[in-house]
């Protein structure tokens with residue numbers, strides 16, 4: 676399971692805070708993968724089903740097994756009308772509850788930096804893929820400033836607080852992803868950056884939405900009221916609101932894809 680600041684137990688909060696990002700960036704990622712319809716999929720670390728839903732809507736899988744350790748996330752996912760037909764299973768990326776060579780596509784959307792041993796997770800994707808199958812992932816570019824909560828993280832750092840990062844943040848680097856894919860034996864590797872833009876109604880919407888992130892909430896919970904007020908002002912100054920007050924926020928991820936040799 677993920678380390679404490681990155682627990683994912685509330686599928687509804689996740690939807691507001693991250694699920695919307697996931698759908699925006701996931702759409703570009705899936706365009707890039709351009710898979711055939713009617714495949715058998717494994718969605719590893721499916722969370723509350725935000726990305727699973729995109730796959731179902733766009734590529735009509737014959738089967739999709741969506742796996743996550745968090746029952747809270749899975750409960751929300753199972754209630755999603757858009758993923759009827761998906762099989763949600765509680766499980767871990769490092770021991771996938773799937774038979775060898777049983778799926779055509781295995782994906783990790785915003786997950787690899789939470790897997791305690793990323794190489795074991797990627798090896799598991801290789802095990803469950805059929806020869807020729809597609810293995811793909813994307814992860815926020817943590818060290819390149821791509822994390823959606825980066826404006827808050829940066830101001831926390833400027834005030835002298837350590838940024839809270841996913842436990843295996845190193846795996847988000849593009850060279851780390853390429854090495855993981857090569858070491859797992861995948862071929863035809865391609866990598867790219869994907870960026871996404873999301874709009875918030877106003878600064879309060881931006882702030883309260885991002886405080887639904889356990890990592891940001893944990894950092895802010897340790898501050899006194901004056902420091903929180905200072906932090907908010909600094910973040911507000913950094914974000915450009917339009918004349919209509921809308922706040923536009925941009926994030927960026929590194930993505931990788933490859934195939935299991937035939």
Ligand SMILES: C[S@@+](CC[C@H](N)C(=O)[O-])C[C@H]1O[C@@H](n2cnc3c(N)ncnc32)[C@H](O)[C@@H]1O
Nearest residue numbers: 677683697720721722726745767768784785789
């Ligand atoms: C940021 S969410 C991504 C969810 C979904 N894929 C999406 O794009 O919205 C990360 C998910 O990884 C899951 N996770 C954490 N550790 C995991 C592990 N060892 N194996 C599989 N999933 C894990 C968490 O429970 C959480 O639901």
